[in-house]
Amino acid sequence: xxxDSTALPIKRARDGSPTLPQVFLKGLSCPLTMPGKVERQxxxxxxxxxxxxxxxxxQDRCRRWMPPNLRAYEWAWLSSDLLAGATLAAxxxxxxxxxxxxxxxxxxxxxxxxxxxxxxxxxxGSSRHLVIGAxxxxxxxxxxxxxxxxxxxxxxxxALTSAAALLTGAYLAxxxxxxxxxLADFLSRTVLVGxxxxxxxxxxxxxxxxxxxxxxxxxxxxxxxxxxxxIGQAHWPTVMMAGTVIAVIWVxxxxxxxxxxxxxxxxxxxxxxxxxxxxxxxxxIVGHVQAGLPHVRLPAFTPHxxxxxxxxxxxxxxxxxxxxxxxxRGF
Numbered sequence: 001x002x003x004d005s006t007a008l009p010i011k012r013a014r015d016g017s018p019t020l021p022q023v024f025l026k027g028l029s030c031p032l033t034m035p036g037k038v039e040r041q042x043x044x045x046x047x048x049x050x051x052x053x054x055x056x057x058x059q060d061r062c063r064r065w066m067p068p069n070l071r072a073y074e075w076a077w078l079s080s081d082l083l084a085g086a087t088l089a090a091x092x093x094x095x096x097x098x099x100x101x102x103x104x105x106x107x108x109x110x111x112x113x114x115x116x117x118x119x120x121x122x123x124x125g126s127s128r129h130l131v132i133g134a135x136x137x138x139x140x141x142x143x144x145x146x147x148x149x150x151x152x153x154x155x156x157x158x159a160l161t162s163a164a165a166l167l168t169g170a171y172l173a174x175x176x177x178x179x180x181x182x183l184a185d186f187l188s189r190t191v192l193v194g195x196x197x198x199x200x201x202x203x204x205x206x207x208x209x210x211x212x213x214x215x216x217x218x219x220x221x222x223x224x225x226x227x228x229x230x231i232g233q234a235h236w237p238t239v240m241m242a243g244t245v246i247a248v249i250w251v252x253x254x255x256x257x258x259x260x261x262x263x264x265x266x267x268x269x270x271x272x273x274x275x276x277x278x279x280x281x282x283x284x285i286v287g288h289v290q291a292g293l294p295h296v297r298l299p300a301f302t303p304h305x306x307x308x309x310x311x312x313x314x315x316x317x318x319x320x321x322x323x324x325x326x327x328x329r330g331f
Contacts, residue, residue, distance in 0.1 A: 067123040087260040092133055102139040104152025105161055108290040137199045138316045145312025162299035164309050171317035184325040192322050213238035238283050245269050
């Protein structure tokens with residue numbers, strides 16, 4: 001041993017064999033090597049040098065009961081997730097309110113469609129790129145399927161939309177259990193693109209009266225004719241507001257993709273309306289929306305309603321599967 005070492009007398013066991021004494025070298029504890037077979041001391045682990053070690057038994061039990069998406073969650077993601085959530089809310093809330101106009105239900109029902117579905121999918125969903133909520137294509141299919149069964153905005157109409165949602169959910173649950181996702185491969189991409197393009201044109205024509213501040217109509221041809229004949233009566237502050245929001249979103253998506261263009265545009269429009277009282281200058285706003293959560297109960301519908309709704313729900317099921325599969329494969 002060197003001069004800095006402190007020699008210790010070697011102790012002997014009862015059988016006369018020497019044991020391993022401990023020597024202290026510069027304040028560090030280390031074993032003294034002796035002839036013969038000696039067990040090697042384990043290398044220091046990550047947890048021994050100040051880093052978090054493996055989870056304890058209690059942590060393992062807690063992780064076992066956590067949703068899959070939260071087991072590997074890191075706190076460093078929280079700031080980005082908060083921004084993503086705010087952007088999604090800024091886009092989804094106006095969209096869902098607009099979809100109620102397509103389906104013919106009260107405005108507040110659009111907000112209901114993004115409460116529980118988003119929370120549930122965040123916990124049990126398998127893809128972080130998909131968003132669960134109302135959709136323009138399914139809204140158009142649902143309205144067409146319910147036409148003639150009841151009058152829009154009535155209690156019976158709302159009950160039928162709820163029943164259709166439950167039946168479509170049953171279709172999707174069965175598809176998940178029996179692994180029927182391959183059905184999306186049999187839906188022609190040309191047909192799907194053509195259908196979604198038609199839905200987009202129909203939605204655009206439906207929003208043109210509100211963007212121009214002129215009265216419209218319920219059907220596509222009559223609505224388009226009303227816009228063309230009354231374009232000279234357009235309310236220009238409304239046109240400027242709508243055009244500015246569209247321009248801001250379009251420019252930011254191409255110039256600064258890292259910025260949430262939809263969130264910025266919608267927030268600026270809301271603040272401008274509040275500060276300058278634009279609602280008192282002819283720009284229409286949504287107005288009062290019913291507060292509170294819905295009562296959880298089954299909708300009132302008959303077996304005959306179920307049979308009539310099955311084809312409509314099957315159509316919505318196919319469109320949902322095709323859209324979801326295309327998005328999931330894209331990422």
